[in-house]
Amino acid sequence: MSAQDSIDAVAALPKARRDLIPLLLPVALALAALPFIPSSSTWVTLTIAGLAMGMMIFIMASGLTLIFGLMDVLNFGHGAFIAIGAYMAVLVLAPLGGWMQADSIWLNLAAVIPAVIVAMAVTAVLGLAFERVVIAPVYGQHLKQILITMGGMIVAEQILYALFGPQQIPLPLPTSLRGSFQIGEAAIEKYRVVCVLVGLVVFLSMLAILNRTRIGLLIRAGVENTEMVEALGYRITRLFVGVFMAGSALAGLGGVMWGLYREQVNAAMGGELLVLVFIVVIIGGLGSVTGCFIGALLVALATNYAGFLVPKLALITDIALMVAVLLWRPRGLYPVTSR
Amino acid sequence: MSALLTLSGVETHIGRYHILHGVELAVPEGQTTMLLGRNGAGKTTTLRTIMGLWRASRGEIRLGETRIEALATPDIARAGIGYVPETMAVFSDLTVRENLVLAAREGAMDEKRLDWIFGFFPPLKKFWLSRAGTLSGGQKQMLSFARAFIEERKLLLIDEPTKGLAPAIIGALIDCLKEVKRRGATILLVEQNFRVAQEIGDLVGVMDNGRVVHSGAMAELAADAGLQHLLLGLSLDTHQ
Numbered sequence: 001m002s003a004q005d006s007i008d009a010v011a012a013l014p015k016a017r018r019d020l021i022p023l024l025l026p027v028a029l030a031l032a033a034l035p036f037i038p039s040s041s042t043w044v045t046l047t048i049a050g051l052a053m054g055m056m057i058f059i060m061a062s063g064l065t066l067i068f069g070l071m072d073v074l075n076f077g078h079g080a081f082i083a084i085g086a087y088m089a090v091l092v093l094a095p096l097g098g099w100m101q102a103d104s105i106w107l108n109l110a111a112v113i114p115a116v117i118v119a120m121a122v123t124a125v126l127g128l129a130f131e132r133v134v135i136a137p138v139y140g141q142h143l144k145q146i147l148i149t150m151g152g153m154i155v156a157e158q159i160l161y162a163l164f165g166p167q168q169i170p171l172p173l174p175t176s177l178r179g180s181f182q183i184g185e186a187a188i189e190k191y192r193v194v195c196v197l198v199g200l201v202v203f204l205s206m207l208a209i210l211n212r213t214r215i216g217l218l219i220r221a222g223v224e225n226t227e228m229v230e231a232l233g234y235r236i237t238r239l240f241v242g243v244f245m246a247g248s249a250l251a252g253l254g255g256v257m258w259g260l261y262r263e264q265v266n267a268a269m270g271g272e273l274l275v276l277v278f279i280v281v282i283i284g285g286l287g288s289v290t291g292c293f294i295g296a297l298l299v300a301l302a303t304n305y306a307g308f309l310v311p312k313l314a315l316i317t318d319i320a321l322m323v324a325v326l327l328w329r330p331r332g333l334y335p336v337t338s339r
Numbered sequence: 340m341s342a343l344l345t346l347s348g349v350e351t352h353i354g355r356y357h358i359l360h361g362v363e364l365a366v367p368e369g370q371t372t373m374l375l376g377r378n379g380a381g382k383t384t385t386l387r388t389i390m391g392l393w394r395a396s397r398g399e400i401r402l403g404e405t406r407i408e409a410l411a412t413p414d415i416a417r418a419g420i421g422y423v424p425e426t427m428a429v430f431s432d433l434t435v436r437e438n439l440v441l442a443a444r445e446g447a448m449d450e451k452r453l454d455w456i457f458g459f460f461p462p463l464k465k466f467w468l469s470r471a472g473t474l475s476g477g478q479k480q481m482l483s484f485a486r487a488f489i490e491e492r493k494l495l496l497i498d499e500p501t502k503g504l505a506p507a508i509i510g511a512l513i514d515c516l517k518e519v520k521r522r523g524a525t526i527l528l529v530e531q532n533f534r535v536a537q538e539i540g541d542l543v544g545v546m547d548n549g550r551v552v553h554s555g556a557m558a559e560l561a562a563d564a565g566l567q568h569l570l571l572g573l574s575l576d577t578h579q
Contacts, residue, residue: 214441217433217440220430223432227392230392230416231390231416231424232442232486234413235411236413
């Protein structure tokens with residue numbers, strides 16, 4: 001038998017096991033909560049609220065997980081972009097109050113869409129500056145990254161305090177997104193449905209980009225082995241900058257959505273959300289967009305159900321969930337990077 | 340014959356360790372030059388320094404007439420150097436197809452060239468849409484080779500391709516390398532397996548302690564047991 005024959009006779013490759021268990025967890029959690037909640041309409045309301053919150057957290061966290069996976073950067077400054085995004089929406093929407101309060105959905109959208117675009121553009125540009133000035137000197141040095149990005153976060157927060165003051169600033173929802181639908185006995189807020197739809201669009205778009213485009217291939221390859229991507233002739237630093245800008249812009253989008261959800265913004269909101277965002281990234285597995293998506297849904301659903309059933313338990317739900325997931329899968333639900 | 344790659348007085352430091360101590364090496368165009376030596380002699384460091392993955396602290400590296408020691412790794416790759424690392428470094432989360440799509444920098448893969456690769460490495464066709472992480476060690480090495488061969492490169496740097504592989508796989512890799520050679524490729528190949536080196540190599544450089552201590556024709560070294568023993572601590576006869 002020649003060497004070539006031996007190669008031809010290679011045994012069949014074992015089928016790659018599709019790991020579906022994490023995908024089923026949010027469904028399992030929702031079904032597990034059902035018997036404990038007194039009415040099905042309350043369960044539907046809590047579940048939709050949890051999904052909406054999860055989608056917003058996912059949007060904020062997805063950029064961070066890519067930044068860590070690809071660039072090996074622990075960016076504690078990510079929260080600053082969330083807050084800045086929300087404040088940009090305040091600035092853009094302030095002179096457009098009439099359009100926001102109008103009964104026309106088109107006028108409402110004519111106000112909200114530019115606010116989202118400006119928030120994402122400004123946070124993307126600030127992300128570029130942050131990456132070049134703050135992050136670039138400390139690539140590969142995790143301790144310094146934590147210190148300097150945390151410092152950047154504090155500086156950004158203090159600048160927001162200085163510019164806008166320490167008070168809560170109102171960010172009202174446009175008229176057409178106020179109120180709720182009635183499905184059976186369940187009341188479902190319109191804005192929460194919008195959040196779910198936007199979150200799904202962002203998630204599916206990210207999956208499409210990562211799986212169907214050359215840039216996506218490079219990002220996925222770079223998350224695994226940046227050195228080999230460079231040895232194939234690709235300038236990974238450009239990709240780093242692009243991913244950092246996109247991640248910052250997503251944080252800005254998340255900030256706008258969260259601000260509209262709470263109908264107010266304040267300078268500390270980024271820092272407050274950052275803990276939640278990091279928990280989601282860790283639960284999902286560093287560098288995994290799908291893991292981040294599942295992690296965000298799990299955290300939000302668990303917090304909502306616990307908040308309804310045992311309010312005091314809601315304070316530790318996210319941490320308890322993270323501990324449980326890490327005991328089961330120490331590298332998160334869908335680990336990508338081996339770092 | 341003119342040298343396609345020339346290293347002159349190349350020194351490399353990794354952290355506070357001084358690994359290469361003035362490497363002198365010429366790789367002639369269209370020839371296969373084997374880089375041999377004991378573990379820790381500096382062979383892998385030499386390849387990584389050529390690729391710019393570790394920076395030369397002193398000396399010159401020329402690809403043709405162009406100095407490349409100060410270029411970034413992507414620019415060195417785009418100058419026409421293909422690299423097969425010791426670790427294979429396939430992207431395990433990507434499919435076989437996606438690994439090759441990335442390696443084909445100029446866009447679409449050349450179908451004829453792909454068929455030629457499949458001729459040597461049928462498992463790559465069989466597992467075209469499987470994740471590279473699910474391949475066996477030998478299949479990953481085939482993929483690593485295919486990534487380097489999917490486009491024409493001026494120079495191929497290949498680091499210990501046979502390490503830890505089954506004899507049948509090694510045979511396929513040797514057949515492939517011989518064909519690549521026949522097509523006129525220039526190869527610098529690090530290899531511990533002297534029998535493989537003898538079969539493929541035209542020229543040889545032997546490294547010890549961060550220097551090239553011998554260079555010449557492979558056939559001469561293969562024929563001289565005393566020189567093998569002196570340079571490599573082995574004799575081919577003892578490995579028959």
